[in-house]
Amino acid sequence: MSRREIDAAGLRDPHLVRAYTTCDTFLRRHDSASHPVARVLLPPGRRPYWDAILAFATHVGDLIGDPDRSTAERLTRYETFEREFLLLLDGEDLPPARRPGGVATGRPPPPFLGRQLAYAFEHFVRTWNIPPVSVRRYLTTVRNDLHVTEYPRYADLAGYVEGVCGQGTRWGNALLEPWHEQADHHALSASFGLQLTDYLWDLREDLADGRLYLPLEELRSFGLSRTDVERAARDRRMTPGLRELVEFQTRRARGYIADAADWWRLVHPSCRELPRQYVRLGRIALERIERSGHDVFLPVRRTRFAGAAASCAGFAAGYLRSTTRRLAARSPVARVYRARSARR
Numbered sequence: 267m268s269r270r271e272i273d274a275a276g277l278r279d280p281h282l283v284r285a286y287t288t289c290d291t292f293l294r295r296h297d298s299a300s301h302p303v304a305r306v307l308l309p310p311g312r313r314p315y316w317d318a319i320l321a322f323a324t325h326v327g328d329l330i331g332d333p334d335r336s337t338a339e340r341l342t343r344y345e346t347f348e349r350e351f352l353l354l355l356d357g358e359d360l361p362p363a364r365r366p367g368g369v370a371t372g373r374p375p376p377p378f379l380g381r382q383l384a385y386a387f388e389h390f391v392r393t394w395n396i397p398p399v400s401v402r403r404y405l406t407t408v409r410n411d412l413h414v415t416e417y418p419r420y421a422d423l424a425g426y427v428e429g430v431c432g433q434g435t436r437w438g439n440a441l442l443e444p445w446h447e448q449a450d451h452h453a454l455s456a457s458f459g460l461q462l463t464d465y466l467w468d469l470r471e472d473l474a475d476g477r478l479y480l481p482l483e484e485l486r487s488f489g490l491s492r493t494d495v496e497r498a499a500r501d502r503r504m505t506p507g508l509r510e511l512v513e514f515q516t517r518r519a520r521g522y523i524a525d526a527a528d529w530w531r532l533v534h535p536s537c538r539e540l541p542r543q544y545v546r547l548g549r550i551a552l553e554r555i556e557r558s559g560h561d562v563f564l565p566v567r568r569t570r571f572a573g574a575a576a577s578c579a580g581f582a583a584g585y586l587r588s589t590t591r592r593l594a595a596r597s598p599v600a601r602v603y604r605a606r607s608a609r610r
């Protein structure tokens with residue numbers, strides 16, 4: 267994170283600067299592929315806040331999904347983080363943290379990862395007027411990953427997606443400064459479309475982790491059981507029923523992506539490339555599934571290379587457009603035009 271980004275975001279408090287810098291460092295070390303690519307599509311002053319959103323969600327996911335700890339240990343660590351963050355959200359002071367060995371640190375805030383990410387995200391929530399109920403819903407819903415491994419009906423899955431992915435997308439949408447109330451609806455549609463598409467591509471990996479994100483009711487409507495899907499994933503072999511189900515889910519995701527097409531038009535001009543490219547990525551991912559004959563078990567090199575190249579090209583083009591727009595806005599000609607417009 268550069269000094270230019272920190273200054274543009276209006277961050278002056280050294281403790282907040284440390285917290286936001288920790289978010290950036292955490293994401294870089296976490297090897298988050300979307301972090302450096304997505305943030306460059308935002309104006310410099312929004313990037314630290316974007317880091318805070320992504321770091322907070324990534325850390326929560328790490329606490330819930332740590333494969334090296336038991337479910338009980340993960341729940342304890344998550345509840346500790348959740349409790350401390352909710353204290354911050356309610357405007358309370360955190361109790362003094364203790365360094366290894368039991369020595370109390372007192373204030374200023376200790377340089378521990380979880381607390382630093384919590385400080386930054388709480389500041390983002392307060393700065394951008396995120397409803398606390400949205401954050402609370404996210405924290406409550408994401409806990410489901412500790413014990414829920416399947417969803418009986420699509421309504422159950424949709425509630426999970428809206429509670430986790432949907433709330434996170436709404437936070438990002440607030441950062442884009444929407445000027446129309448429909449922007450939230452389009453952002454939520456993009457979230458659903460992208461997440462449902464990911465569930466298809468990650469079907470085999472999710473099943474290996476013990477989770478199934480295809481509603482059981484819909485499996486039965488295509489003559490399938492969870493055992494059938496697990497067997498197909500293990501053998502990397504699409505059955506006729508599973509192929510039809512994937513085609514059905516692809517159409518559903520495409521409907522959401524189509525509904526999100528105008529999201530980018532409803533946010534601040536300086537931020538339009540990020541939603542534009544996310545929707546574009548959704549289309550590309552769905553087209554890959556369709557071109558594969560709805561076979562989500564094909565080797566990655568056969569189905570994803572072309573899509574990845576197209577995605578990178580799209581992001582590059584978007585970055586050029588957003589940079590050109592920002593440079594043009596700062597040009598002498600643009601300043602004269604704005605001054606003339608203000609006098610009219």
